[in-house]
Amino acid sequence: MSEEYEVHGPHDHAVEHAAAGHGGHGEGDPFAGRMAVITAILASIGAIFAYQSGTSENLALYYKNEAAIRKTEAANQWAYYQAKGEKENLAELGAALSANASETQRRFTADAERYRQQKEPIRAKAESIEKAVALDDERSEALMHGHHRWAQATTAIQISIALTAITLLTRRRWLLYVSMGMASAGVVLGALAFSSI
Template sequence: MSEEYEVHGPHNHAVEHAGHHDADPFASRMAVMTAILATLGALFAYQSGNSENLALYFKNEAAIKKTEAANQWSYYQAKGEKQNLAELGAALSAGNTDAHAKFLADVDKYKQQKEPIRAQAEALEKEVAANDAKSEALLHGHHRWAQATLLIQVAIALCAITLLTRKNWLRNLSFVVAAAGVLTGGVAFFA
């Protein structure tokens, strides 16, 4: 009967030794913190870009509505000029003629046509103001998200330096900067 003997080499011994002993807890904690911060940084960067894109969208919508409102005001002004010409025609024509009656009918027609045009132009101007306000609010949020992203990136850099230097004060500083980034992100989220 043959018995097999297992011979352990130096590599096997090192792997077994590493498996039975704890890894460097300082490095492990910093690695986990860096991974968490990188995830938060990615989320904050996404929100920053999303806020900026929405701000640009609403600013574009405001510009489109502003053009539509300007067109409506031009149309209103054209109707007003036609009304003025009809009033002038009525004033210059003889009192009881068909031309005079036609000019007076045109004056009434243009007065009636102007009101819905004015109302639509004013409604479009309100949409412009609403879209501008949304854009400004989103742009302000974008700045907060960008600040949060920056702070998280600085905290990640501090974590890397902490791993190299193994300084506790540097680790604590990275915690403080990370907390400031998370708080700034929270302000952006709830604002």
């Protein structure tokens, strides 16, 4: 039989203990209730920031992967372009080495012109793919920057939650102000991350 165990941190026990009225400060302690509400709000904000952080990171990795795939495709196009250029050069050499006005010279000249015309669309496609690679790289970098902002915001909120729990345990109001300052910093970082979307 499989049993699931739930592991609580020390601040979780303190919040539950205080919310139950066992904090040694009487039933229905309003300070403990406020700390519980603040903790719940901060945890909700932190969960949203953590989700956004993960989403930004996943999208950044997706675009980086797309860029890598397209780089390979562009390299293949440039190799194809080079192969056509070599065939063109060989046909021109064949034409130059053939007797003037001979059927062989006309065939080599026609082949050289055909290879020259075939190269242009290949070059254009390779350059187009390289532009797409650059765009995917830019998207990836921007999303990764956003991921870092979301992660910083999440960390600030987590620190604020921990400070709120310590505030509940120590009953130091100044600690509550420090906690709210950290929460404010987290919200500002989250707003900066949101504005970069």
